[in-house]
Amino acid sequence: xxxxxxxxxxxxxxxxxxxxxxxxxxxxxxxxxxxxxxxxxxxxxxxxxxxxxxxxxxxxxxxxxxxxxxxxxxxxxxxxxxxxxxxxxxxxxxxxxxxxxxxxxxxxxxxxxxxxxxxxxxxxxxxxxxxxxxxxxxxxxxxxxxxxxxxxxxxxxxxxxxxxxxxxxxxxxxxxxxxxxxxxxxxxxxxxxxxxxxxxxxxxxxxxxxxxxxxxxxxxxxxxxxxxxxxxxxxxxxxxxxxxxxxxxxxxxxxxxxxxxxxxxxxxxxxxxxxxxxxxxxxxxxxxxxxxxxxxxxxxxxxxxxxxxxxxxxxxxxxxxxxxxxxxxxxxxxxxxxxxxxxxxxxxxxxxxxxxxxxxxxxxxxxxxxxxxxxxxxxxxxxxxxxxxxxxxxxxxxxxxxxxxxxxxxxxxxxxxxxxxxxxxxxxxxxxxxxxxxxxxxx
Numbered sequence: 001x002x003x004x005x006x007x008x009x010x011x012x013x014x015x016x017x018x019x020x021x022x023x024x025x026x027x028x029x030x031x032x033x034x035x036x037x038x039x040x041x042x043x044x045x046x047x048x049x050x051x052x053x054x055x056x057x058x059x060x061x062x063x064x065x066x067x068x069x070x071x072x073x074x075x076x077x078x079x080x081x082x083x084x085x086x087x088x089x090x091x092x093x094x095x096x097x098x099x100x101x102x103x104x105x106x107x108x109x110x111x112x113x114x115x116x117x118x119x120x121x122x123x124x125x126x127x128x129x130x131x132x133x134x135x136x137x138x139x140x141x142x143x144x145x146x147x148x149x150x151x152x153x154x155x156x157x158x159x160x161x162x163x164x165x166x167x168x169x170x171x172x173x174x175x176x177x178x179x180x181x182x183x184x185x186x187x188x189x190x191x192x193x194x195x196x197x198x199x200x201x202x203x204x205x206x207x208x209x210x211x212x213x214x215x216x217x218x219x220x221x222x223x224x225x226x227x228x229x230x231x232x233x234x235x236x237x238x239x240x241x242x243x244x245x246x247x248x249x250x251x252x253x254x255x256x257x258x259x260x261x262x263x264x265x266x267x268x269x270x271x272x273x274x275x276x277x278x279x280x281x282x283x284x285x286x287x288x289x290x291x292x293x294x295x296x297x298x299x300x301x302x303x304x305x306x307x308x309x310x311x312x313x314x315x316x317x318x319x320x321x322x323x324x325x326x327x328x329x330x331x332x333x334x335x336x337x338x339x340x341x342x343x344x345x346x347x348x349x350x351x352x353x354x355x356x357x358x359x360x361x362x363x364x365x366x367x368x369x370x371x372x373x374x375x376x377x378x379x380x381x382x383x384x385x386x387x388x389x390x391x392x393x394x395x396x397x398x399x400x401x402x403x404x405x406x407x408x409x410x411x412x413x414x415x416x417x418x419x420x421x422x423x424x425x426x427x428x429x430x431x432x433x434x435x436x437x438x439x440x441x442x443x
Contacts, residue, residue, distance in 0.1 A: 005029050005030055006030070007030050008029050008159055008161050008162070008163060009034065009129075009132070009159040010031050010162075010165055011129050011164050011165055011166050011288070012033070012042060012166040013041075013125075013165075014042015014043055014045075014110075014165065014167055015044070015110055016329075016333040017042065017163075017165035019337050020321050020337040020340070021122050022119060023338050023340070024163070026341065027341035027345045031122055032122065032159075034123075034127050034128070034143075034145055035124065036128050036148065037063060038126050040110055040119075041107045041111070042167050043167050043169045044064070044106045045064050046068075046103060046107070047062050047066070056186070056187065056192045057174060057188060058189075062192065065169045065191045066194075067190070067194050067195070067216060069102075071098070071102050073100070073211045073415070075099045075100060075407060075426075075432075076088060076100070077099075077403075077404070077435040077436070077439075078328050078411070079106075079328060079330055081330050082400075084442065085435075085438075086106075086109050086330075087443060089443065095108065124145070126148045127145050128145060128147075128148060129144070129145050129288045130153075130154050131288050132144075132288050133290050134292040134317075139161070139317040140158050140160060140317075141159050141161065141162045142156050143157055143159055144156045145157075160317070161317040162317070162319075163319050163337075163340060164286065164289075164320045165320075165321045165322055165333075166285075167322065168285075168323065169282050170191070170285065171283040171285035172283070173278075173281045173282055173283050174189065175207050175278055175280045177256065177276070178256040178257070180276070182257075183258065183261065184261050185275055186274065187277075188275065188277055189277075189278045189279075189280070190213070190277060193216055196220045196224070197223060199220050199223050199274075201223075201224070202225060202275055203224065203274050204224045204274065204277060205276045206220070206227060206228070206229050207254065207276065207277065208231070209231045209233055210279060210281065216277065216279055218245075218248070221247055221248045225247065226271070228248075228250075228251055229250045229251065230251050231252065232253045235252060236252045236266040237252070238252045239265065244420060252267050253266050254276075283297070284323065293311065293318060294312075299375045301375065301377040302320065302378065304356075304357060305320065305323070305360065306351075306356035306357075306360060308320070308323050308378060309321070312353045312356035312360070316344055319340045321333055321336045323378045324387070326379050326380050326381035331400060331404070332388055335388055335391035335397070338397060348394055348395070388400045401435075406431055407428055407432075407435065410428040411426070
């Protein structure tokens with residue numbers, strides 16, 4: 001039989017925190033959501049340029065990593081929660097009907113989701129979680145929080161369990177460049193990039209090969225004198241101009257930087273640059289957790305976590321939603337949240353601590369056999385739907401729709417074939433029609 005309602009702390013009111021709050025409440029629990037910002041949205045809450053960090057390599061007080069021109073890199077049909085479509089119809093609140101809309105449209109969608117399921121009253125806005133610690137062996141947790149702007153040690157309250165949904169696009173990961181400390185130019189991380197105008201007539205090096213490196217290099221090329229992309233995965237001899245651009249080059253990784261402002265690439269070519277932009281990803285960061293959380297973060301592996309959610313030693317009283325990457329995030333958050341909610345109510349039983357640890361170790365051995373580095377522990381590029389469908393089965397929920405899986409694959413292929421235009425040209429209209437037909441039962 002399900003247990004009595006639990007009082008739960010949810011850290012963060014982005015997409016993961018919102019859907020976690022909904023699923024926990026649906027299961028009869030009483031969630032309290034802590035959010036530093038004054039509104040919901042998490043990483044989708046855009047911070048204008050003037051408010052960005054004075055230290056361009058750090059996160060400082062800025063949570064969001066959005067740049068002004070950002071459009072989604074997944075088609076909207078795939079992105080939405082499973083029972084709340086991210087539809088382009090005006091009736092669904094859309095003001096940007098493009099298939100790959102700008103970030104403002106995603107925020108409007110999350111706001112509409114929060115309103116539709118009456119989640120705003122569960123959120124304590126402008127409230128920072130300072131610490132989460134285990135109170136006793138009974139599983140209770142002491143959560144200390146403080147309103148932004150207030151002094152003092154904060155307010156301590158007790159919860160039956162804590163669900164961590166604080167995102168992983170805030171704490172910048174910086175590339176190591178020999179000689180850069182003496183290099184006179186400016187360095188910044190893409191976390192603090194917003195608009196291209198400050199780079200007018202400058203020579204900019206963008207490090208990275210991800211979606212943000214691709215988009216930001218093109219954005220900056222509209223203003224800069226030259227943009228040079230340094231890609232760690234490119235062969236050492238790489239030095240080529242990008243098609244369709246007169247001022248954009250692709251190189252292998254930076255070898256070293258020099259005091260005179262020169263940056264030397266692995267192919268031996270060099271340029272004098274004004275700016276190095278690190279589009280090098282992010283670190284998992286849980287500054288409010290102590291040793292009693294039983295997890296560590298080493299080379300971006302959050303360890304140990306059963307199914308990337310529960311630390312076996314303290315399960316189910318501490319859980320993490322939204323750590324996997326290279327995924328369709330919102331449906332994954334939703335299924336993780338359904339599972340956590342049911343585990344907490346006693347409807348689903350976890351294996352023993354020893355069994356959970358065995359499974360974690362077996363998963364690590366599988367990664368090693370594949371030759372994947374530790375930092376790819378939560379990279380789900382090869383198995384997101386297998387994972388989603390396992391969670392769905394656990395919760396007696398239908399698997400991810402076939403059209404969604406096919407559309408994700410079609411988008412990946414289209415992106416590879418049309419890197420510059422995949423957001424505006426595609427060949428999967430039959431899947432769009434299937435999705436829109438499916439959405440009718442929810443709209």
